[in-house]
Amino acid sequence: MDQYWGSRKVLYTGGEKKWHSEGPSHKLLKIVRVREHGPFEDFANAPICTYLGVLTLSRLARVMSPHDIFFLVLGMKNVLQSEALEKYSLSVFLIENFVTSIVRDLKELPPPSPSKPRSSVLTLNPHGYPTEAAAISKLKSVGHQQELKYRVLYIPTSPTFPLVDGFFFLNSPRRTLAGLQMTRAHAHHTKTSTVRQFTEHLSWFFTNWEEFAQGLSWEIIYVQHADSTMISKWQRCGPVNPNNETDAEKIIVAFWDGRYTNTSLC
Incomplete structure:
Protein backbone atom coordinates (compact mmCIF):
# COMPACT_ATOMS: atom_id res chain seq x y z
CA MET A 1 0.00 0.00 0.00
CA ASP A 2 1.17 3.54 -0.70
CA GLN A 3 0.31 6.55 1.41
CA TYR A 4 1.16 10.19 0.76
CA TRP A 5 1.89 12.46 3.71
CA GLY A 6 2.65 15.94 2.38
CA SER A 7 5.59 15.56 0.00
CA ARG A 8 6.76 12.34 1.64
CA LYS A 9 5.73 8.91 0.43
CA VAL A 10 5.59 5.86 2.71
CA LEU A 11 5.52 2.39 1.15
CA TYR A 12 4.55 -0.67 3.17
CA THR A 13 5.84 -4.16 2.45
CA GLY A 14 4.34 -7.23 4.04
CA GLY A 15 1.97 -5.03 6.03
CA GLU A 16 4.68 -4.28 8.60
CA LYS A 17 7.92 -2.83 7.24
CA LYS A 18 8.07 0.52 5.50
CA TRP A 19 10.52 2.65 3.64
CA HIS A 20 10.51 6.18 2.30
CA SER A 21 10.75 7.19 -1.34
CA GLU A 22 11.08 10.49 -3.15
CA GLY A 23 9.97 8.98 -6.49
CA PRO A 24 6.28 8.16 -6.12
CA SER A 25 4.75 5.88 -8.75
CA HIS A 26 1.69 8.09 -9.08
CA LYS A 27 1.21 7.13 -12.72
CA LEU A 28 0.20 3.61 -11.63
CA LEU A 29 -2.21 4.68 -8.91
CA LYS A 30 -5.41 6.56 -8.36
CA ILE A 31 -6.74 8.15 -5.21
CA VAL A 32 -10.20 6.95 -4.20
CA ARG A 33 -12.66 8.05 -1.53
CA VAL A 34 -13.58 5.34 0.96
CA ARG A 35 -16.75 5.57 3.00
CA GLU A 36 -17.73 2.72 5.29
CA HIS A 37 -20.45 2.65 7.91
CA GLY A 38 -20.94 6.04 9.48
CA PRO A 39 -20.44 9.66 8.40
CA PHE A 40 -16.65 9.53 8.06
CA GLU A 41 -14.66 8.95 4.92
CA ASP A 42 -11.03 8.40 4.06
CA PHE A 43 -8.75 8.37 1.04
CA ALA A 44 -6.73 5.43 -0.22
CA ASN A 45 -4.68 4.34 -3.20
CA ALA A 46 -5.82 1.75 -5.74
CA PRO A 47 -4.43 0.47 -9.06
CA ILE A 48 -5.35 2.89 -11.82
CA CYS A 49 -6.81 -0.04 -13.79
CA THR A 50 -7.12 -3.82 -13.50
CA TYR A 51 -4.60 -4.33 -16.29
CA LEU A 52 -1.79 -2.56 -14.42
CA GLY A 53 -2.95 -4.05 -11.12
CA VAL A 54 -2.47 -7.58 -12.47
CA LEU A 55 1.00 -6.77 -13.84
CA THR A 56 2.06 -5.13 -10.58
CA LEU A 57 0.95 -8.08 -8.44
CA SER A 58 2.65 -10.46 -10.86
CA ARG A 59 5.97 -8.80 -10.12
CA LEU A 60 5.35 -8.56 -6.38
CA ALA A 61 4.46 -12.27 -6.20
CA ARG A 62 8.01 -13.11 -7.25
CA VAL A 63 9.49 -11.51 -4.13
CA MET A 64 6.71 -11.75 -1.54
CA SER A 65 5.28 -14.68 0.42
CA PRO A 66 1.69 -15.93 -0.07
CA HIS A 67 0.81 -14.43 3.32
CA ASP A 68 2.11 -11.01 2.30
CA ILE A 69 0.31 -11.12 -1.06
CA PHE A 70 -2.98 -11.95 0.68
CA PHE A 71 -2.34 -9.16 3.18
CA LEU A 72 -1.67 -6.71 0.36
CA VAL A 73 -4.81 -7.70 -1.55
CA LEU A 74 -6.99 -7.59 1.57
CA GLY A 75 -5.63 -4.13 2.25
CA MET A 76 -7.45 -3.02 -0.89
CA LYS A 77 -10.81 -4.56 0.07
CA ASN A 78 -12.39 -1.18 0.76
CA VAL A 79 -11.36 0.37 -2.55
CA LEU A 80 -12.06 -2.48 -4.99
CA GLN A 81 -15.17 -4.31 -6.05
CA SER A 82 -15.28 -7.93 -4.89
CA GLU A 83 -14.82 -9.24 -8.45
CA ALA A 84 -11.55 -7.33 -8.88
CA LEU A 85 -10.39 -8.36 -5.42
CA GLU A 86 -10.87 -12.03 -6.31
CA LYS A 87 -8.93 -11.63 -9.56
CA TYR A 88 -5.99 -10.04 -7.74
CA SER A 89 -5.96 -12.84 -5.16
CA LEU A 90 -5.28 -15.36 -7.96
CA SER A 91 -1.72 -14.01 -7.98
CA VAL A 92 -0.85 -16.48 -5.20
CA PHE A 93 -0.83 -19.20 -7.88
CA LEU A 94 2.44 -17.64 -9.06
Missing part, protein backbone atom coordinates in the same frame (compact mmCIF):
# COMPACT_ATOMS: atom_id res chain seq x y z
CA ILE A 95 4.15 -18.68 -5.82
CA GLU A 96 5.72 -22.14 -5.75
CA ASN A 97 5.30 -22.70 -2.00
CA PHE A 98 1.60 -21.93 -2.23
CA VAL A 99 0.95 -24.29 -5.14
CA THR A 100 2.96 -27.18 -3.69
CA SER A 101 1.14 -26.79 -0.36
CA ILE A 102 -2.38 -26.94 -1.83
CA VAL A 103 -2.01 -29.93 -4.14
CA ARG A 104 -2.95 -32.33 -1.33
CA ASP A 105 -6.19 -30.38 -0.85
CA LEU A 106 -7.29 -30.63 -4.49
CA LYS A 107 -10.30 -32.93 -4.71
CA GLU A 108 -11.05 -34.49 -8.09
CA LEU A 109 -14.80 -34.70 -8.72
CA PRO A 110 -15.94 -38.03 -10.24
CA PRO A 111 -17.13 -37.62 -13.86
CA PRO A 112 -20.23 -39.32 -15.27
CA SER A 113 -19.87 -42.92 -16.48
CA PRO A 114 -18.13 -44.26 -18.54
CA SER A 115 -15.45 -41.59 -18.05
CA LYS A 116 -12.91 -42.31 -15.33
CA PRO A 117 -11.67 -39.76 -12.79
CA ARG A 118 -8.26 -38.22 -13.41
CA SER A 119 -5.93 -36.54 -10.96
CA SER A 120 -5.47 -32.80 -11.28
CA VAL A 121 -2.55 -31.77 -13.46
CA LEU A 122 -1.26 -29.70 -10.53
CA THR A 123 -1.31 -32.80 -8.33
CA LEU A 124 0.74 -34.69 -10.91
CA ASN A 125 2.97 -31.74 -11.78
CA PRO A 126 2.89 -29.06 -9.05
CA HIS A 127 6.02 -27.47 -10.53
CA GLY A 128 4.05 -26.65 -13.68
CA TYR A 129 2.51 -23.68 -11.85
CA PRO A 130 2.50 -20.32 -13.69
CA THR A 131 5.55 -18.15 -13.14
CA GLU A 132 4.19 -14.85 -14.48
CA ALA A 133 0.84 -13.18 -15.05
CA ALA A 134 -0.63 -11.42 -18.05
CA ALA A 135 -3.81 -9.37 -18.18
CA ILE A 136 -6.30 -10.11 -20.94
CA SER A 137 -8.10 -6.95 -21.97
CA LYS A 138 -10.29 -6.22 -24.95
CA LEU A 139 -8.55 -7.13 -28.19
CA LYS A 140 -8.98 -3.61 -29.55
CA SER A 141 -6.98 -2.32 -26.57
CA VAL A 142 -4.08 -4.66 -27.34
CA GLY A 143 -4.15 -4.01 -31.09
CA HIS A 144 -3.10 -7.47 -32.19
CA GLN A 145 -3.32 -11.12 -31.19
CA GLN A 146 -0.90 -12.46 -28.61
CA GLU A 147 1.31 -15.54 -28.68
CA LEU A 148 0.01 -18.20 -26.31
CA LYS A 149 2.56 -19.32 -23.71
CA TYR A 150 2.73 -22.12 -21.17
CA ARG A 151 2.99 -21.30 -17.44
CA VAL A 152 1.54 -17.82 -17.80
CA LEU A 153 -1.44 -16.95 -15.60
CA TYR A 154 -3.89 -15.09 -17.84
CA ILE A 155 -6.28 -12.90 -15.86
CA PRO A 156 -9.16 -11.28 -17.80
CA THR A 157 -9.82 -7.66 -16.89
CA SER A 158 -13.43 -7.64 -18.10
CA PRO A 159 -16.05 -8.52 -15.44
CA THR A 160 -18.12 -10.23 -18.15
CA PHE A 161 -15.38 -12.60 -19.33
CA PRO A 162 -17.03 -16.04 -19.54
CA LEU A 163 -16.43 -19.28 -17.62
CA VAL A 164 -13.31 -18.56 -15.52
CA ASP A 165 -11.59 -15.82 -13.51
CA GLY A 166 -8.14 -16.83 -14.72
CA PHE A 167 -6.39 -19.65 -16.56
CA PHE A 168 -3.01 -21.03 -17.57
CA PHE A 169 -1.60 -23.82 -19.72
CA LEU A 170 0.57 -26.80 -18.73
CA ASN A 171 2.56 -28.97 -21.10
CA SER A 172 3.03 -31.95 -18.73
CA PRO A 173 1.85 -34.59 -17.86
CA ARG A 174 -0.70 -33.75 -20.54
CA ARG A 175 -1.37 -30.57 -22.48
CA THR A 176 -3.99 -28.89 -20.33
CA LEU A 177 -5.88 -25.63 -20.03
CA ALA A 178 -6.28 -25.10 -16.28
CA GLY A 179 -9.04 -22.63 -15.39
CA LEU A 180 -9.48 -20.99 -11.99
CA GLN A 181 -12.94 -20.04 -10.82
CA MET A 182 -13.72 -18.29 -7.54
CA THR A 183 -17.11 -19.31 -6.15
CA ARG A 184 -19.13 -19.50 -2.95
CA ALA A 185 -21.79 -21.76 -4.43
CA HIS A 186 -22.04 -25.47 -3.62
CA ALA A 187 -22.65 -26.09 -7.34
CA HIS A 188 -21.47 -24.29 -10.45
CA HIS A 189 -22.85 -25.95 -13.56
CA THR A 190 -22.02 -24.49 -16.97
CA LYS A 191 -24.02 -23.75 -20.11
CA THR A 192 -22.75 -24.85 -23.51
CA SER A 193 -23.14 -21.26 -24.70
CA THR A 194 -20.69 -20.12 -21.99
CA VAL A 195 -18.09 -22.64 -23.14
CA ARG A 196 -18.56 -21.49 -26.74
CA GLN A 197 -18.11 -17.85 -25.73
CA PHE A 198 -14.95 -18.74 -23.83
CA THR A 199 -13.34 -20.50 -26.80
CA GLU A 200 -14.37 -17.60 -29.05
CA HIS A 201 -12.58 -15.16 -26.73
CA LEU A 202 -9.44 -17.30 -26.83
CA SER A 203 -9.53 -17.47 -30.64
CA TRP A 204 -9.79 -13.67 -30.76
CA PHE A 205 -6.93 -13.08 -28.35
CA PHE A 206 -4.39 -15.81 -29.21
CA THR A 207 -2.72 -16.62 -32.50
CA ASN A 208 -3.18 -20.19 -33.82
CA TRP A 209 -5.74 -21.04 -31.12
CA GLU A 210 -7.66 -23.50 -33.30
CA GLU A 211 -4.49 -25.48 -34.00
CA PHE A 212 -3.28 -25.32 -30.40
CA ALA A 213 -6.65 -26.49 -29.03
CA GLN A 214 -6.49 -29.81 -30.89
CA GLY A 215 -6.15 -32.61 -28.31
CA LEU A 216 -6.05 -30.12 -25.43
CA SER A 217 -7.45 -31.31 -22.09
CA TRP A 218 -9.36 -28.94 -19.84
CA GLU A 219 -9.53 -28.63 -16.08
CA ILE A 220 -11.35 -26.13 -13.90
CA ILE A 221 -10.25 -25.65 -10.31
CA TYR A 222 -13.11 -24.23 -8.24
CA VAL A 223 -11.50 -22.04 -5.58
CA GLN A 224 -14.00 -21.73 -2.74
CA HIS A 225 -14.18 -19.52 0.31
CA ALA A 226 -13.53 -21.18 3.66
CA ASP A 227 -17.15 -20.68 4.75
CA SER A 228 -18.56 -22.22 1.56
CA THR A 229 -20.19 -25.62 1.20
CA MET A 230 -17.58 -27.63 -0.66
CA ILE A 231 -18.39 -28.72 -4.20
CA SER A 232 -18.42 -32.51 -4.11
CA LYS A 233 -20.16 -33.56 -7.34
CA TRP A 234 -19.28 -33.34 -11.01
CA GLN A 235 -20.19 -29.95 -12.46
CA ARG A 236 -22.04 -30.68 -15.66
CA CYS A 237 -22.26 -28.74 -18.89
CA GLY A 238 -25.49 -28.62 -20.86
CA PRO A 239 -27.78 -26.51 -23.04
CA VAL A 240 -30.41 -24.16 -21.66
CA ASN A 241 -33.11 -26.31 -23.29
CA PRO A 242 -32.10 -30.01 -23.12
CA ASN A 243 -35.11 -30.93 -25.26
CA ASN A 244 -33.78 -28.88 -28.17
CA GLU A 245 -30.05 -29.63 -28.15
CA THR A 246 -28.19 -28.64 -31.31
CA ASP A 247 -25.38 -30.67 -32.89
CA ALA A 248 -22.85 -28.04 -31.80
CA GLU A 249 -24.09 -28.27 -28.20
CA LYS A 250 -23.83 -32.08 -28.30
CA ILE A 251 -20.18 -31.78 -29.34
CA ILE A 252 -19.44 -29.42 -26.43
CA VAL A 253 -21.18 -31.72 -23.93
CA ALA A 254 -19.29 -34.77 -25.25
CA PHE A 255 -16.00 -32.86 -24.95
CA TRP A 256 -16.87 -31.71 -21.42
CA ASP A 257 -17.65 -35.23 -20.25
CA GLY A 258 -14.68 -36.82 -22.03
CA ARG A 259 -11.62 -34.51 -21.84
CA TYR A 260 -12.50 -32.27 -18.94
CA THR A 261 -11.59 -32.53 -15.24
CA ASN A 262 -13.45 -30.98 -12.27
CA THR A 263 -11.31 -30.12 -9.25
CA SER A 264 -12.38 -28.43 -6.02
CA LEU A 265 -10.22 -26.44 -3.60
CA CYS A 266 -11.79 -25.13 -0.40
